[in-house]
Amino acid sequence: MTRTLIPEVDLSAVVAEQADPLVFATVSGAHLYGFPSRDSDVDLRGAHLLPAADLIGLREPEETRSRMWDRDGVEMDLVTHDLRKFVLLMLRRNGYVLEQLLSPLVVHTTEAHAELVSLAPRVLTRHHAHHYRGFATTQWRLFERTGELKPLLYTFRALLTGIHVMRAGEVQAHLPTLVGEVPEAPAHLPGLVEAKAAAEHGPADVDRERVRGDVGTLHTVLDAAQEASSLADTPAAGTHDALHDFLVRTRTGTGTGPGAGPDRT
Numbered sequence: 001m002t003r004t005l006i007p008e009v010d011l012s013a014v015v016a017e018q019a020d021p022l023v024f025a026t027v028s029g030a031h032l033y034g035f036p037s038r039d040s041d042v043d044l045r046g047a048h049l050l051p052a053a054d055l056i057g058l059r060e061p062e063e064t065r066s067r068m069w070d071r072d073g074v075e076m077d078l079v080t081h082d083l084r085k086f087v088l089l090m091l092r093r094n095g096y097v098l099e100q101l102l103s104p105l106v107v108h109t110t111e112a113h114a115e116l117v118s119l120a121p122r123v124l125t126r127h128h129a130h131h132y133r134g135f136a137t138t139q140w141r142l143f144e145r146t147g148e149l150k151p152l153l154y155t156f157r158a159l160l161t162g163i164h165v166m167r168a169g170e171v172q173a174h175l176p177t178l179v180g181e182v183p184e185a186p187a188h189l190p191g192l193v194e195a196k197a198a199a200e201h202g203p204a205d206v207d208r209e210r211v212r213g214d215v216g217t218l219h220t221v222l223d224a225a226q227e228a229s230s231l232a233d234t235p236a237a238g239t240h241d242a243l244h245d246f247l248v249r250t251r252t253g254t255g256t257g258p259g260a261g262p263d264r265t
Contacts, residue, residue, distance in 0.1 A: 009042060009074050015108040018065075023047040023083055023250070024113035026103035030150075030200075033157050034174040035193045037200040041068075041075035044107065045100040047086040052251060055084075083250060087116075087243050090123050091235065095131040095165070098123070099173045112250045119243060122236040124169060129226040132162025133219065140215055149196050149204035152211060156192075159218040160185055166225035184221045186214045 015025050029043030030036040054061045063082040068075065081089065081097075089097045101113075101120055136158035142151040153175065160178040165171055172178055176193060179185045188206075195205065204211075248254075 009072055009076070011042070011044065011107045014044065014071070014076065014078065018048060018080070020048045020050055022080065022108050023049055023086075023110055023116070024101070024106070025080070025108040026100055027105035027107060028100050028103055029077070030196075032099065032103050032105055032173050033153070034176045035153050035157075035196045037197050039200045041077050044076065044078045045103075046080045046108070047083045048080045049250065050082045083112075084247055087247055090120070091240065091243070093123075093125060093127050093131055095128050095161070095171065096135075098128075098171050099161075102171050103173070112246075115246060119239070119246065120171075121169065122239040122242070124165065124171075124231055125233055125235060126166065126226050126229045126231040127233065128165055128231075129162050129222055129229075132158045132165070133222060136162070136215070136219070143204065147203050149192060149202055149206075150200065152204045152206070153189075153192055153196055155215055156186070156189060156218070159215070159222055162222050163218070163225045166222070166229040166231065169229075169231055182221075184218060186211075 011025075011027075015022055023046065025044055025046035026032075027042060028045045030040045031042070048065065050061055050063075061082065063085045064079065065081075066079045068077050070076070086097060086101075090101070098120055101117060136155045139151040139154040139158060142148075143155060157173070157175045157178070160175065160182050161171065161173055163182050163184070164178055168181075172181065175189065179189050192204070192206070195202070
């Protein structure tokens with residue numbers, strides 16, 4: 001795993017400012033998807049580790065922390081979940097959290113992060129297609145309403161990621177890579193990626209009927225890929241117990257955790 005460098009932003013300082021230790025922090029969003037623009041915000045995602053006292057007392061634990069702010073002229077969008085909630089989301093066929101966990105744009109990592117990455121393939125099922133199908137549908141509706149390029153690229157990215165997951169059994173969120181991995185990817189996508197680099201919220205200069213046909217074709221391809229997928233209907237046997245054991249060891253400090261082993265920020 002490698003660390004990403006976002007111009008003019010010290011992301012390691014952002015990690016150090018968090019109230020509780022982070023198991024990991026990665027960059028998601030347009031930077032992960034391969035089509036950031038000059039004015040893209042930085043989507044920082046991860047998992048934090050609440051102390052046990054916060055979970056067993058009367059106060060509601062702060063399982064999810066979300067903050068948006070300007071840092072050194074760059075808009076920052078930070079969302080982290082307590083590790084237990086993050087693991088539960090992994091078990092709920094949530095492709096989004098898997099993309100965050102497996103992002104190669106690593107800002108902060110630990111031995112617990114590495115162990116969780118090793119467990120991630122065990123939660124993948126053919127039902128993750130529903131996540132990508134639903135996300136693509138939502139983004140397509142946004143494109144039809146606004147005509148902006150960003151939701152159109154998000155639509156294509158989601159469908160191609162879903163197809164790749166069903167065929168290869170691995171999560172790949174980088175659109176330029178997916179164009180080369182999925183033969184049915186429309187040939188005009190690299191041009192749209194290049195256009196997106198100029199502005200975060202610019203209009204899409206496309207033939208709407210053409211892209212509507214492209215999106216419809218990819219939905220059909222995703223349906224077929226799900227039907228033919230070698231992925232199982234449920235996580236691999238023993239996955240729930242393995243994740244439970246991982247969570248207990250990490251929370252109690254009896255095994256790998258945010259403080260175990262060298263910090264690889």
